[in-house]
Amino acid sequence: MNWAKKDIYPFSAIVGQKKMTRALIFNAICPSIGGLLIRGEKGTAKSTAVRALAYVLPEIQVVSECPFNCDPHNQEGLCPECKAKVKHGISLPTSKRKVRVIDLPLGATEDRVLGSLDLEYAIKEGKRRFTLGLLASANRGILYIDEVNLLNDHIVDIILDAAAMGINIVEREGVSYMHQAEFVLIGTMNPEEGELRPQLLDRFGMCIQIEGIEDPNERVRLIKLRERFDKNSTNFIIEYQSHQNDLSEKIMRAKERLPHVQISDKMIQLCSKLSLDALVAGHRADIIMRKTALSIACYEGREEVTEKDVNEAADLVLLHRIRVSPHPHSINMKKKKDLIKNLPVMIRSRKRKN
Amino acid sequence: MKNENLIYPFTAIVGQEKMKNSLILNAINPKLGGVLIRGEKGTAKSIAVRALANLLPEIDVVADCKFGCNPHKRASMCQECTNRLERREELPIKKRKTRVVELPVGSTEDRVIGTLDIEHAIKKGEKRFEPGVLAEANRGILYVDEVNLLDDHIVDVLLDSAAMGVNVVEREGVSYSHPAEFILIGTMNPEEGELRPQLLDRFGLCVHIEGIADLDQRVEIVKRRAFYEQDPAGFQKTWKEEEEKIRKAIIRARELLGQVNISDEILYLIAQIALDMNVDGHRADIMMMKASITLASFNGRREVLKEDVQSAADMALQHRMRRKPFHKPGVEEEKIAGIISHAHPHRHEYVHTHSHSHKT
Numbered sequence: 001m002n003w004a005k006k007d008i009y010p011f012s013a014i015v016g017q018k019k020m021t022r023a024l025i026f027n028a029i030c031p032s033i034g035g036l037l038i039r040g041e042k043g044t045a046k047s048t049a050v051r052a053l054a055y056v057l058p059e060i061q062v063v064s065e066c067p068f069n070c071d072p073h074n075q076e077g078l079c080p081e082c083k084a085k086v087k088h089g090i091s092l093p094t095s096k097r098k099v100r101v102i103d104l105p106l107g108a109t110e111d112r113v114l115g116s117l118d119l120e121y122a123i124k125e126g127k128r129r130f131t132l133g134l135l136a137s138a139n140r141g142i143l144y145i146d147e148v149n150l151l152n153d154h155i156v157d158i159i160l161d162a163a164a165m166g167i168n169i170v171e172r173e174g175v176s177y178m179h180q181a182e183f184v185l186i187g188t189m190n191p192e193e194g195e196l197r198p199q200l201l202d203r204f205g206m207c208i209q210i211e212g213i214e215d216p217n218e219r220v221r222l223i224k225l226r227e228r229f230d231k232n233s234t235n236f237i238i239e240y241q242s243h244q245n246d247l248s249e250k251i252m253r254a255k256e257r258l259p260h261v262q263i264s265d266k267m268i269q270l271c272s273k274l275s276l277d278a279l280v281a282g283h284r285a286d287i288i289m290r291k292t293a294l295s296i297a298c299y300e301g302r303e304e305v306t307e308k309d310v311n312e313a314a315d316l317v318l319l320h321r322i323r324v325s326p327h328p329h330s331i332n333m334k335k336k337k338d339l340i341k342n343l344p345v346m347i348r349s350r351k352r353k354n
Numbered sequence: 355m356k357n358e359n360l361i362y363p364f365t366a367i368v369g370q371e372k373m374k375n376s377l378i379l380n381a382i383n384p385k386l387g388g389v390l391i392r393g394e395k396g397t398a399k400s401i402a403v404r405a406l407a408n409l410l411p412e413i414d415v416v417a418d419c420k421f422g423c424n425p426h427k428r429a430s431m432c433q434e435c436t437n438r439l440e441r442r443e444e445l446p447i448k449k450r451k452t453r454v455v456e457l458p459v460g461s462t463e464d465r466v467i468g469t470l471d472i473e474h475a476i477k478k479g480e481k482r483f484e485p486g487v488l489a490e491a492n493r494g495i496l497y498v499d500e501v502n503l504l505d506d507h508i509v510d511v512l513l514d515s516a517a518m519g520v521n522v523v524e525r526e527g528v529s530y531s532h533p534a535e536f537i538l539i540g541t542m543n544p545e546e547g548e549l550r551p552q553l554l555d556r557f558g559l560c561v562h563i564e565g566i567a568d569l570d571q572r573v574e575i576v577k578r579r580a581f582y583e584q585d586p587a588g589f590q591k592t593w594k595e596e597e598e599k600i601r602k603a604i605i606r607a608r609e610l611l612g613q614v615n616i617s618d619e620i621l622y623l624i625a626q627i628a629l630d631m632n633v634d635g636h637r638a639d640i641m642m643m644k645a646s647i648t649l650a651s652f653n654g655r656r657e658v659l660k661e662d663v664q665s666a667a668d669m670a671l672q673h674r675m676r677r678k679p680f681h682k683p684g685v686e687e688e689k690i691a692g693i694i695s696h697a698h699p700h701r702h703e704y705v706h707t708h709s710h711s712h713k714t
Contacts, residue, residue, distance in 0.1 A: 007429060042555040043635025047517060105522040107467050107511045112524035119527055123479040134524060146517070147552070150510045192551045212635045219625035220618070222636055223643050230385055230644075231612065 007233035011052035012243035015222040034205030035185035046188040054101040100141035138183040148187030207320035254298040364405035365596035387558030388538035410452040417446040453494035491536040501540030560673035641670040
């Protein structure tokens with residue numbers, strides 16, 4: 001990837017926006033949270049943060065040179081090629097590498113997203129072969145869509161389909177192919193440019209709304225850092241290297257601890273209660289809230305989930321799922337006041353109809 | 355295409371100081387992120403942009419690179435040039451003028467971002483990437499006339515690469531990415547409709563221009579234009595000295611740019627302006643800072659003064675104000691001047707005395 005080579009502003013040097021950086025980190029710790037949608041006004045480091053995230057992500061074990069980044073310890077989820085190797089008794093070469101962030105540009109066409117017939121091979125050899133698309137490269141990684149609300153509708157449909165099943169099924173141009181496509185979907189958008197389709201909205205595990213910083217001291221710190229980065233990016237990155245390493249290690253440790261963290265029944269009940277209060281549809285909110293709370297506890301180095309963790313998790317998980325009751329007095333309005341204040345416009349307009 | 359050498363000289367443009375300044379600032383510091391020129395028809399917008407290219411110093415490029423890579427900066431090279439360096443090949447270097455690449459309003463997506471080279475695919479049966487306008491604009495100026503009339507999805511693509519400085523292509527079986535660092539210059543006539551906020555924000559600076567009301571100046575414009583049309587070469591000769599002067603000033607300012615200091619006092623002033631003017635996000639602060647530094651260097655100073663901030667704020671905030679209904683985009687210049695004159699010289703810790711109403 002070309003831009004990965006470019007000097008990218010370090011993640012640990014981002015001023016403020018704690019909510020966003022933490023939400024990104026929680027997704028890195030526990031990919032099954034299912035991604036993050038960052039809504040915010042322009043110029044609030046949304047894209048900067050996601051691009052910078054790639055540098056502090058933990059390492060994963062992969063089958064070397066497997067285009068799908070297969071997990072050597074997961075026999076079930078291997079791609080056909082790796083499966084065939086195992087069947088023939090060839091041991092899989094493994095290596096460790098950082099989780100990848102795959103960029104989905106707005107101008108992408110369907111064939112490059114899904115993968116398609118390898119035309120060059122077909123013309124030269126007269127045989128059918130499948131070339132992999134972005135969904136294949138994104139397997140076990142992060143799929144990043146900048147300005148996700150501006151993405152073409154039919155590309156959105158494809159991504160929804162694959163994200164829901166964790167599998168990409170291709171039936172086009174005479175090729176029939178199927179492969180694993182489990183990825184963390186991260187999107188950024190400026191709500192001024194239009195809302196996201198509800199179905200896609202729900203696919204994001206978390207959703208946050210961010211704004212510029214109000215504190216002038218922080219603002220000045222931000223300008224100064226930016227100025228230093230622009231003057232000499234290489235030095236700036238070296239200077240922040242130790243911070244970056246610390247953060248990377250902290251995420252790594254949290255990831256290792258994740259299976260051992262406890263959550264009490266009381267806390268699980270609290271998750272469900274918060275979801276009920278917010279009148280969410282279905283059960284995705286409860287499930288993701290629990291996972292998020294676990295990751296928060298890990299990241300903070302705790303053995304057990306506390307009420308504070310659940311509350312923070314609720315803040316990240318409920319924003320885009322909250323629905324407003326036709327009987328406003330039946331829910332604890334006061335408690336949800338700030339959540340409702342930040343409601344996506346789309347949902348708010350539904351309230352008016354009611 | 356007109357003969358490049360017979361372009362109307364930049365310095366011969368009468369009036370329109372704001373526009374000329376904003377363009378020169380971008381020539382000095384390409385990191386300013388371009389300028390949006392808003393104004394009525396026939397106000398020398400396009401002429402100024404084309405003339406600007408003539409003023410820019412020549413750049414070193416890899417001679418046979420499609421993207422005009424910088425041979426001295428490895429980090430921003432395209433894939434081919436990097437590969438060649440890895441094979442320890444010598445990269446041929448040549449000097450060339452900074453290009454102004456025009457993006458016509460009717461362009462299609464494949465020509466803008468590049469696409470599969472169909473001719474090559476049919477003849478050789480191989481996939482090859484055919485670069486588009488964004489490749490051509492790398493390290494140059496991308497000029498979009500009537501930018502508000504551009505197709506929505508072209509705007510999206512443009513936003514994407516302008517933000518990253520990289521063009522990522524994933525289409526028609528081609529997967530490719532290449533550097534696309536360009537100064538984005540757009541012109542628009544607001545009567546034809548506004549620009550989308552996200553695109554507005556991508557322009558570092560914005561100036562609003564109008565036709566000149568002064569009778570003498572109007573006559574002067576007509577006279578100069580007549581002279582130019584009659585004898586372009588002769589006209590250029592008359593202005594050669596002026597052009598050379600400003601070219602030298604730009605080079606001097608570029609050298610000075612790295613040495614300009616900006617005090618904490620000025621930085622707090624910038625943050626305060628951004629807060630009081632109630633702008634979105636932080637790009638406004640960063641742009642005000644960069645524009646003030648560049649202005650100081652253009653004026654031959656090593657220190658940023660309040661007056662630099664005043665002019666910088668005017669250009670950086672013009673298009674970043676949260677728009678109220680029935681309000682045209684624009685800056686209340688008096689308000690900025692008020693903030694600057696009221697700034698206490700030694701107050702570094704800011705005390706919240708204003709209450710800001712924020713949209714919910």
